[in-house]
Amino acid sequence: MRSASDLTARARIRDAALARFGTDGIAGTSVRAVAADAGVSPALVVHHFGSKEGLRQACDDYVLDSIRSGGEAATEALGEILQAATPVRRYLARALLDDTPAAGALFAEIVERTEAWLATGEEEGWVHESADARARAVTYVSWLLAPLVLGDHVGRLLGGDPAETATAVRGARAGLEMLTHGLFADDRWLAAFTAIGERTRP
Amino acid sequence: MRSASDLTARARIRDAALARFGTDGIAGTSVRAVAADAGVSPALVVHHFGSKEGLRQACDDYVLDSIRSGGEAATEALGEILQAATPVRRYLARALLDDTPAAGALFAEIVERTEAWLATGEEEGWVHESADARARAVTYVSWLLAPLVLGDHVGRLLGGDPAETATAVRGARAGLEMLTHGLFADDRWLAAFTAIGERTRP
DNA sequence: CTGATTATTGAACAGTTGTTCAGTCGCTGT
């Protein structure tokens, strides 16, 4: 019933909320603004979603479903995210920063998948071994999401439109370069940081 | 005059705003809440800062000064940021997402410094060469800031308190590992992405 | 067609928002 008629006012409200929440933040968006964007009355928003919080949860669910149904492998999921519609990206970034339960679950889920994926890579020999597989997976995922959250700044400095696919690809390629050939030619920084780690837990 | 008496009500208001803005977002924070945290009347905060926007700009300036005066080299600046007081970190993350002019300037500034720093490294031989130095610098900086913006999620999955220094060090070490030895043992992903880049601009 | 269920609205509510203003307090220079 829901997915059958997804061009209804309900869907329009959700899309409007997604865009506005992503642009202005959840707290910075009024129900009236969402209603105006969707071309309906504020009362209809409440009728369909119960409350503003309900509307936010509906956005959470929609974004989660969009991403989960996107790709199976973690890397493909990343590609989907990067090329997904901009409103979804922006909303996801907001949700991650606002520490929405759904966003937290999604982050944990991606980390889980990534850790398994990297473990497979280790077994098959195309991923280097790590001293701390968990921390590596978490850091890797946070790096994947970084251009998503900081998209505006990254895009601005890379010249093109932040929403432009070419800009995202350019940044991602530079990242893969670092992840493949490494950035530092010797281990001076790694050694220094390892020393700090030892000093923290003597 | 300002720095002379930095324990005044004005400073207390700024600190309270920094914390509240970082936690609840700027739009989600009321002047009354800031005033209550600082133990003053709402009228006093507008007396000192003109408006809520003025208060936000004062926070911007304060954070920028804190970071700029921190370290000279980019890496040291990073260390300062990571170990800086949590409210400043949170506020900076919010400002980056809200696309504050000051935050944009700071991001550009860090990228500039980092690009120069990496160029020096290339000359001195401890940084690998890159096909796109600019994109690499931008991506590298966004990776540096990622755990800052996603601090809550990262910290949660790394077990410890997100504000705990040890947790941040653990994640940073895993990152340096990837940047030193690389993550991928062969260039299958890099080749694939380079192909995508070529396909985007034929 | 009738009846019932759903979609949709306008008006209104109580509370919160940022901001204003007249006025009080405490200090400092003369």
Next chain:
DNA sequence: ACAGCGACTGAACAACTGTTCAATAATCAG
């Protein structure tokens, strides 16, 4: 002592907030 000045406040303002509710329009089963 007294005038001046900045820190500081309580009360109030208009605008906006999320939400409620009765009433209307549309849809659909029988």
